[in-house]
Amino acid sequence: xxxxxxxxxxxxxxxxxxxxxxxxxxxxxxxxxxxxxxxxxxxxxxxxxxxxxxxxxxxxxxxxxxxxxxxxxxxxxxxxxxxxxxxxxxxxxxxxxxxxxxxxxxxxxxxxxxxxxxxxxxxxxxxxxxxxxxxxxxxxxxxxxxxxxxxxxxxxxxxxxxxxxxxxxxxxxxxxxxxxxxxxxxxxxxxxxxxxxxxxxxxxxxxxxxxxxxxxxxxxxxxxxxxxxxxxxxxxx
Amino acid sequence: xxxxxxxxxxxxxxxxxxxxxxxxxxxxxxxxxxxxxxxxxxxxxxxxxxxxxxxxxxxxxxxxxxxxxxxxxxxxxxxxxxxxxxxxxxxxxxxxxxxxxxxxxxxxxxxxxxxxxxxxxxxxxxxxxxxxxxxxxxxxxxxxxxxxxxxxxxxxxxxxxxxxxxxxxxxxxxxxxxxxxxxxxxxxxxxxxxxxxxxxxxxxxxxxxxxxxxxxxxxxxxxxxxxxxxxxxxxxx
Numbered sequence: 001x002x003x004x005x006x007x008x009x010x011x012x013x014x015x016x017x018x019x020x021x022x023x024x025x026x027x028x029x030x031x032x033x034x035x036x037x038x039x040x041x042x043x044x045x046x047x048x049x050x051x052x053x054x055x056x057x058x059x060x061x062x063x064x065x066x067x068x069x070x071x072x073x074x075x076x077x078x079x080x081x082x083x084x085x086x087x088x089x090x091x092x093x094x095x096x097x098x099x100x101x102x103x104x105x106x107x108x109x110x111x112x113x114x115x116x117x118x119x120x121x122x123x124x125x126x127x128x129x130x131x132x133x134x135x136x137x138x139x140x141x142x143x144x145x146x147x148x149x150x151x152x153x154x155x156x157x158x159x160x161x162x163x164x165x166x167x168x169x170x171x172x173x174x175x176x177x178x179x180x181x182x183x184x185x186x187x188x189x190x191x192x193x194x195x196x197x198x199x200x201x202x203x204x205x206x207x208x209x210x211x212x213x214x215x216x217x218x219x220x221x222x223x224x225x226x227x228x229x230x231x232x233x234x235x236x237x
Numbered sequence: 238x239x240x241x242x243x244x245x246x247x248x249x250x251x252x253x254x255x256x257x258x259x260x261x262x263x264x265x266x267x268x269x270x271x272x273x274x275x276x277x278x279x280x281x282x283x284x285x286x287x288x289x290x291x292x293x294x295x296x297x298x299x300x301x302x303x304x305x306x307x308x309x310x311x312x313x314x315x316x317x318x319x320x321x322x323x324x325x326x327x328x329x330x331x332x333x334x335x336x337x338x339x340x341x342x343x344x345x346x347x348x349x350x351x352x353x354x355x356x357x358x359x360x361x362x363x364x365x366x367x368x369x370x371x372x373x374x375x376x377x378x379x380x381x382x383x384x385x386x387x388x389x390x391x392x393x394x395x396x397x398x399x400x401x402x403x404x405x406x407x408x409x410x411x412x413x414x415x416x417x418x419x420x421x422x423x424x425x426x427x428x429x430x431x432x433x434x435x436x437x438x439x440x441x442x443x444x445x446x447x448x449x450x451x452x453x454x455x456x457x458x459x460x461x462x463x464x465x466x467x468x469x470x471x472x473x474x
Contacts, residue, residue: 087313092313172408
């Protein structure tokens with residue numbers, strides 16, 4: 001990503017020569033946000049290829065939580081900093097006009113949209129008031145550049161179910177994104193058992209959450225088959 | 238708060254002379270976290286007085302989201318930075334052993350526990366592995382100082398319903414904290430209508446969320462009467 005031209009070529013090689021069904025991007029590139037102009041061709045290419053981008057958070061312990069401290073303690077940078085950075089990146093992409101340029105681009109956010117479903121009220125009535133909280137001229141102009149309310153763009157992302165068994169959070173994500181925009185994922189093998197734990201917990205949460213059989217089938221399988229264009233694999237014909 | 242001795246005296250004056258039923262603290266004091274040793278007597282005093290602390294987030298636009306930038310854009314510092322800072326503060330208080338020292342202390346977190354309910358899986362199986370992600374000796378030692386799993390302490394906080402109408406997030410908060418630890422709150426008057434909007438939206442969400450009448454009564458009124466010790470006010474006798 002620090003060489004966008006090379007990344008473009010690698011996208012094409014991965015898809016055309018290696019059969020990749022999408023690419024992963026981290027939420028920052030050596031401290032640069034993904035709405036920086038040099039990354040626009042990468043998003044355009046994935047929209048053109050009609051394949052998804054997986055958005056994965058990245059933040060080190062050196063990103064301090066308090067102005068008076070040199071680093072983050074007690075894994076706060078991981079537990080909350082990762083979902084925070086995913087959410088910040090989603091906001092930056094929204095306000096850059098990405099989804100006005102590429103309304104069909106699929107970006108799969110880790111951990112079910114990070115903070116967005118639970119903060120749906122802040123993203124809704126809160127960001128509708130962008131420009132009223134600071135005198136930054138960029139903030140003032142941002143809403144005027146978009147065709148829709150900010151929250152309508154946040155709903156254009158996809159989420160995965162990697163919430164480590166938090167069934168009530170999965171219900172919140174389902175209510176926010178809808179069943180067509182959620183894909184099954186577990187974060188295996190990063191559980192205390194080094195693999196099986198999060199798979200088991202996520203399947204249990206899938207069964208416990210309030211959802212129809214049709215919604216579960218989309219999340220387990222149907223959405224991945226559609227987004228990754230897996231025609232010809234297994235029982236999808 | 239920058240003069241803890243004076244803050245202690247003000248707590249006593251507010252409660253004894255003015256009839257206050259609790260105090261508010263912000264999530265940082267000029268960039269210092271609330272687990273700093275000089276604030277311990279304040280938490281001890283509120284535990285002794287058996288009245289709650291309202292925890293309110295505070296973060297300015299100058300707190301940048303990316304290492305390569307000087308400030309936060311598009312109200313990200315507000316939309317996501319405030320819940321992030323509430324969550325970071327909750328973690329700091331948990332790992333300081335606050336609830337081992339004061340198991341009955343009531344801390345009411347704004348916006349329904351901020352990121353904690355949605356991130357219940359990260360707080361659970363994730364923070365159970367504290368010490369495995371860095372070589373910081375403080376992180377390594379933190380779990381050993383606590384009597385319970387981290388998540389069990391996070392469940393000792395209280396949350397308010399100021400989620401601006403996100404009924405599915407309220408259900409997630411209810412599943413995490415339970416009906417005895419949630420209090421009705423709206424964030425009035427900070428909606429686009431300058432008052433009525435968030436009240437109306439929150440009441441609608443209270444009615445729409447999956448909860449029993451008994452749970453709703455606790456959230457609307459019963460928990461506040463108990464925590465604020467409002468015996469003799471209105472219909473509680």
